[in-house]
Structures are given as structure tokens and as C-alpha cells.
Amino acid sequence: MSDSVLAAIIAGTATLSASLLQLRSASLRNAVTRGSGPASRRKSQLQRLILLGIVAGAAVAGFALSQWLSEGERSAQAALQRELLARVAESSRAAGQVEQTRSDVRAEIEGDYRRRLGAEGIVVTATVGACHPATTAAADGGAASANAADAGAPPARPCTESEASPVVLCATIPANATVTEVGLFSRPAEAQTPWDASRFQPGQESDQARFADKYSEGTTEADTRQVCQGFAHWSTAHARSVRVVFHYSLT
Numbered sequence: 631m632s633d634s635v636l637a638a639i640i641a642g643t644a645t646l647s648a649s650l651l652q653l654r655s656a657s658l659r660n661a662v663t664r665g666s667g668p669a670s671r672r673k674s675q676l677q678r679l680i681l682l683g684i685v686a687g688a689a690v691a692g693f694a695l696s697q698w699l700s701e702g703e704r705s706a707q708a709a710l711q712r713e714l715l716a717r718v719a720e721s722s723r724a725a726g727q728v729e730q731t732r733s734d735v736r737a738e739i740e741g742d743y744r745r746r747l748g749a750e751g752i753v754v755t756a757t758v759g760a761c762h763p764a765t766t767a768a769a770d771g772g773a774a775s776a777n778a779a780d781a782g783a784p785p786a787r788p789c790t791e792s793e794a795s796p797v798v799l800c801a802t803i804p805a806n807a808t809v810t811e812v813g814l815f816s817r818p819a820e821a822q823t824p825w826d827a828s829r830f831q832p833g834q835e836s837d838q839a840r841f842a843d844k845y846s847e848g849t850t851e852a853d854t855r856q857v858c859q860g861f862a863h864w865s866t867a868h869a870r871s872v873r874v875v876f877h878y879s880l881t
Contacts, residue, residue: 645688649681744804744880751811751875752801757819758863758870761789761838791840794864801857801876805850809857813875814841816861818868825873838865845876 803809816839817828830836833843842860849855859874 645685645692649685649688652681741880744807748803748807748810748878748880751813751877752803754799754801754859754874754876756797756799756861756872758797758861758872760869761794761864761866763787763789763793763866789838789864789866791835791838791862791864794862796842796860796862797872798858798860799872799874800848800859801874802854803857803876803878804880805853805855806881807878808881809845809847809876809878811875811877812845812857812859813873813877814859815873815875816841816863816870819871820868821871839863839870 812832814830814832815825815828816830816836817823817825818837821828830839830841832841834840840862842862845857845859847855847857857876857878859876861872861874863870863872
């Protein structure tokens with residue numbers, strides 16, 4: 631039971647009690663002063679009716695007051711609930727806007743980084759060892775091996791390009807990127823020649839080394855894909871260092 635209803639009940643009860651006490655007092659006074667004649671009884675009944683009317687009016691007024699107070703409380707609660715819901719909705723919108731702004735800023739930063747990386751180029755390096763040609767078994771087996779040991783080991787024969795083990799150098803780029811240039815560089819592993827002075831063209835053969843005629847592209851995974859460049863080295867004299875720079879632009 632709310633406080634307003636309880637207060638209305640208490641007020642009605644007090645009014646009813648006071649009215650009953652007044653009715654009892656009036657009845658006693660009339661009985662003492664005027665006796666028990668018909669006129670006195672009619673007057674006493676009239677007073678009782680008036681008092682009952684006052685009591686009924688007080689009860690109706692108390693009930694109406696309690697309803698009015700309850701309605702006021704319900705209206706206040708409804709207004710408070712609407713205000714709370716409005717604030718929650720506003721907070722949700724603000725949180726959504728902050729998250730959207732954060733996502734936009736992150737996407738912009740990542741886009742700038744990818745564009746800058748594409749302009750500078752993704753560098754992939756590798757070191758390819760010297761080629762080791764396959765040896766053929768002599769027809770007479772152990773005897774030929776013994777003769778070769780007596781005569782001294784013959785010089786190793788050179789490799790051919792078909793015997794070279796190709797190396798593939800790959801880089802991961804954004805799926806919506808367009809490859810603009812692939813820089814190809816190779817030099818002997820022990821050399822200190824600047825990379826700019828060791829540039830190759832696609833398909834060019836130099837010092838028993840060759841890059842593939844063109845790069846290849848792998849399948850797209852999520853929002854990235856791979857681009858790869860093949861390289862072959864068949865020199866038996868030394869190893870080679872290889873450097874590939876993949877440049878791209880974002881569409």
C-alpha cells in the first residue's frame with residue numbers, strides 16, 4: 631500500500647471516528663434535555679442522517695483523494711521512466727557514434743598505412759645456395775670409383791638451368807590492391823654491391839641466375855591475397871642473395 635493511500639485511510643478513519651463521537655454526544659444531550667418524545671426522536675434521526683451523510687461524504691472524499699494522489703504518483707513514475715528510457719537511448723546513440731567514429735578512424739589509419747606501404751614497397755629477401763649437380767653411377771661400380779680415387783677427383787660438372795631448384799618469394803597485399811611494379815634484385819651472397827646496381831629485368835639471365843618472366847598471384851583470402859615471384863640459380867660457384875620489392879596502389 632502506497633503512502634498516499636495509507637494517509638487517506640488514516641484521515642478518513644479519524645473523520646469517521648470524530649463524527650461518531652459527535653453523534654453519540656448529541657444523542658446523549660438530546661435524551662437528557664428533551665426526553666423521548668416523537669419530536670425529539672425525529673430530530674435525533676435527522677441528526678443521524680446528517681452525520682451519516684457527512685461520514686459518507688468523508689469516505690468518498692478520502693477515496694477520491696487517495697485516487698488523485700495515486701494517479702499523481704503513477705504520472706510521476708511514468709514521467710521518470712520515460713526520462714530514464716530517453717537517457718538510455720541517448721547513451722546508446724552516443725556509444726554507437728563513438729564506436730562508429732573509432733571504426734572510421736581505425737579504417738582511415740589502416741588505409742593510410744597500406745597506401746604508404748604500397749608506395750614504399752614490400753621487401754622480400756632470400757639467400758639461394760650454390761647448385762649441386764647430380765652425379766651418375768659408373769658402369770663398373772666400385773672399380774670405377776677406385777680408379778677415380780687413384781687418379782684424383784675430377785672437377786664437378788656445372789649445373790644446367792633445368793637442374794636448378796626454383797625459389798618463390800611471396801608478399802601479402804590487400805585484396806583490392808593493384809600491383810604497379812615489381813623490383814627484382816640479385817647479387818652474389820658475399821658481394822657488397824648496392825642493390826640498385828644489381829637489378830634484373832623479368833626473364834633476364836645473368837651470372838647463371840634468372841627471374842621468372844612475370845609474377846603470379848594467389849587466391850584471395852579474407853581481405854588479402856599473395857603475389858609471388860619465381861627465381862632460379864644454377865651456379866655451382868657461389869650462393870646468391872635475392873631481393874624482390876612489390877609495389878602496389880589501392881583502388
